[in-house]
Amino acid sequence: MKIFSDIGRYLILLKNVFQIPENPKLYRKKILFELRVLCLDSLPIIAVISIFVGAAIAIQLAANLSNPIYPRWITGFSAREGIMLEFAPTMINLVLAGKIGSHIASEIGTMRITEQIDALDVMGVNSASYLILPKIIACVAFSPIVIVVSIFLALLGGWVAGVTTGVITSYDYIDGLQLDYTNKSLIISLVKGLVYSFIIASVSAFRGYTVSGGALEVGRASTKAVVESCITLIVANLIITNLLL
Amino acid sequence: MIEIKNIVKSFSDKRVLNDISTVFETGKTNLTIGRSGSGKTVLMKSMIGLETVDSGQVLFDGKDMLKMTKKERQLLRETIGMVFQNGALFDSMNVADNVRFPLRMFTNMTKAEMSKRVDFCLDRVNLSNAHDLSTSELSGGMRKRVAIARAIVNNPKYLFCDEPNSGLDPQTSIVIDSLIKEITEEYNITTIVNTHDMNSVMGIGEHIIFIYEGNLWWEGTRHTITQTKNNEFNDFMFNNELTKLLKASVNKKEE
Ligand SMILES: Nc1ncnc2c1ncn2[C@@H]1O[C@H](COP(=O)(O)OP(=O)(O)OP(=O)(O)O)[C@@H](O)[C@H]1O
Numbered sequence: 054m055k056i057f058s059d060i061g062r063y064l065i066l067l068k069n070v071f072q073i074p075e076n077p078k079l080y081r082k083k084i085l086f087e088l089r090v091l092c093l094d095s096l097p098i099i100a101v102i103s104i105f106v107g108a109a110i111a112i113q114l115a116a117n118l119s120n121p122i123y124p125r126w127i128t129g130f131s132a133r134e135g136i137m138l139e140f141a142p143t144m145i146n147l148v149l150a151g152k153i154g155s156h157i158a159s160e161i162g163t164m165r166i167t168e169q170i171d172a173l174d175v176m177g178v179n180s181a182s183y184l185i186l187p188k189i190i191a192c193v194a195f196s197p198i199v200i201v202v203s204i205f206l207a208l209l210g211g212w213v214a215g216v217t218t219g220v221i222t223s224y225d226y227i228d229g230l231q232l233d234y235t236n237k238s239l240i241i242s243l244v245k246g247l248v249y250s251f252i253i254a255s256v257s258a259f260r261g262y263t264v265s266g267g268a269l270e271v272g273r274a275s276t277k278a279v280v281e282s283c284i285t286l287i288v289a290n291l292i293i294t295n296l297l298l
Numbered sequence: 299m300i301e302i303k304n305i306v307k308s309f310s311d312k313r314v315l316n317d318i319s320t321v322f323e324t325g326k327t328n329l330t331i332g333r334s335g336s337g338k339t340v341l342m343k344s345m346i347g348l349e350t351v352d353s354g355q356v357l358f359d360g361k362d363m364l365k366m367t368k369k370e371r372q373l374l375r376e377t378i379g380m381v382f383q384n385g386a387l388f389d390s391m392n393v394a395d396n397v398r399f400p401l402r403m404f405t406n407m408t409k410a411e412m413s414k415r416v417d418f419c420l421d422r423v424n425l426s427n428a429h430d431l432s433t434s435e436l437s438g439g440m441r442k443r444v445a446i447a448r449a450i451v452n453n454p455k456y457l458f459c460d461e462p463n464s465g466l467d468p469q470t471s472i473v474i475d476s477l478i479k480e481i482t483e484e485y486n487i488t489t490i491v492n493t494h495d496m497n498s499v500m501g502i503g504e505h506i507i508f509i510y511e512g513n514l515w516w517e518g519t520r521h522t523i524t525q526t527k528n529n530e531f532n533d534f535m536f537n538n539e540l541t542k543l544l545k546a547s548v549n550k551k552e553e
């Protein structure tokens with residue numbers, strides 16, 4: 054039963070979030086700020102994970118598909134499909150759910166328990182919109198960049214690792230990457246990214262915004278935000294994959 | 299003028315406010331006093347809609363806040379300044395930006411005009427050198443004073459202060475009290491102050507309500523305080539070490 058009331062409260066919160074701002078200029082500044090602290094600051098970890106996981110995927114595939122009955126382009130081809138369809142959107146966003154989700158929930162939750170949100174409300178500011186909308190916009194707007202960077206670096210990591218360890222030649226890998234390439238995988242990947250980043254920002258903001266109690270509850274809300282973002286994201290992944298493939 | 303009628307508020311099955319009615323007049327410093335836990339903060343938050351009441355009316359110059367549409371309530375709130383019990387400063391902003399925030403949000407002032415107004419308000423709370431401090435660098439009393447500056451920066455019609463001088467030294471308390479009284483009279487604000495500070499009561503209490511266990515137990519001015527026969531109220535006001543000491547010394551002289 055609790056889950057239904059939570060979903061209801063989440064939707065009501067979203068309704069308050071998507072309202073025309075009192076002062077768009079302030080919102081613009083906040084969006085730029087959130088882009089910096091939420092998104093740009095996540096690029097290093099995205100880069101590191103992409104490169105190393107891409108490398109591991111390529112080596113793993115090459116080892117498993119070394120039997121001569123497979124065509125030589127199969128490693129590059131499979132790496133491309135796996136990275137574009139699942140790794141870059143889903144796995145990277147799971148990592149971001151941990152980093153960005155806990156950040157958003159604890160920031161907004163702390164503002165709640167120290168009455169900063171009440172202070173906004175008393176001034177006549179739509180606190181839900183003022184605090185949450187810029188975060189959602191920043192995360193969603195940044196998600197295509199995350200996806201493209203991650204795909205590029207993962208494939209690059211695969212190439213470097215495969216070639217330097219000698220499990221695959223540069224020609225075969227690149228040949229595989231280019232085989233039958235259409236933009237469909239990229240589009241699916243980008244769509245997933247948009248949906249996931251919306252889920253992460255909004256679910257975490259919901260958990261932070263509805264905290265009551267003290268510091269302990271903020272910690273709990275932050276954990277809850279990450280867990281629930283991840284689960285929602287995985288379910289959404291299944292749905293999108295079914296719909297789009 | 300703010301008039302409250304028959305305010306009732308419970309948390310689950312615990313009744314915290316029991317049928318409270320009174321009138322807070324414009325241009326006067328109205329005090330709500332009572333022991334810790336008596337319901338002062340809940341009453342104040344109920345009046346501005348931060349807590350939802352079970353029943354009752356809160357009339358801001360005749361208009362019931364509880365019946366307003368969201369838009370109306372938002373517009374009303376732009377005319378309200380509030381000092382929270384523990385400041386509620388925005389900790390992502392420095393002192394000057396905290397005070398400037400309502401101006402940026404709701405006015406079309408130029409940067410220069412805003413800075414002038416912020417300087418003026420920070421000056422009034424004796425914080426003219428604190429502009430660039432972050433909120434974590436402030437002492438408790440400074441936080442209170444920044445909160446007051448933020449509450450008055452946009453010329454509110456209604457000013458709510460939840461224990462503006464708890465945790466301050468007696469001198470600073472008096473400064474804050476007289477500041478609140480001064481602006482109330484100067485700008486003809488309807489001011490409501492929660493307090494359990496006796497100096498405030500005697501210093502600025504033009505209209506006082508005494509809340510006891512969620513009930514309005516006594517109502518009057520600082521001039522009628524000594525004439526009341528209400529036991530709980532007398533106990534609250536006069537049963538402390540200083541008054542006992544004074545009484546004893548008076549009795550001694552009389553002997
Ligand atoms: N969110 C809440 N949930 C349940 N009970 C609450 C809540 N907020 C306040 N109360 C209860 O309401 C009563 C009145 O609390 P309130 O904060 O108004 O006291 P107060 O008069 O402001 O005290 P103080 O002088 O210590 O600030 C207390 O008994 C408190 O336990």
Ligand SMILES: [Mg+2]
Nearest residue numbers: 338339383460
């Ligand atoms: Mg209180």
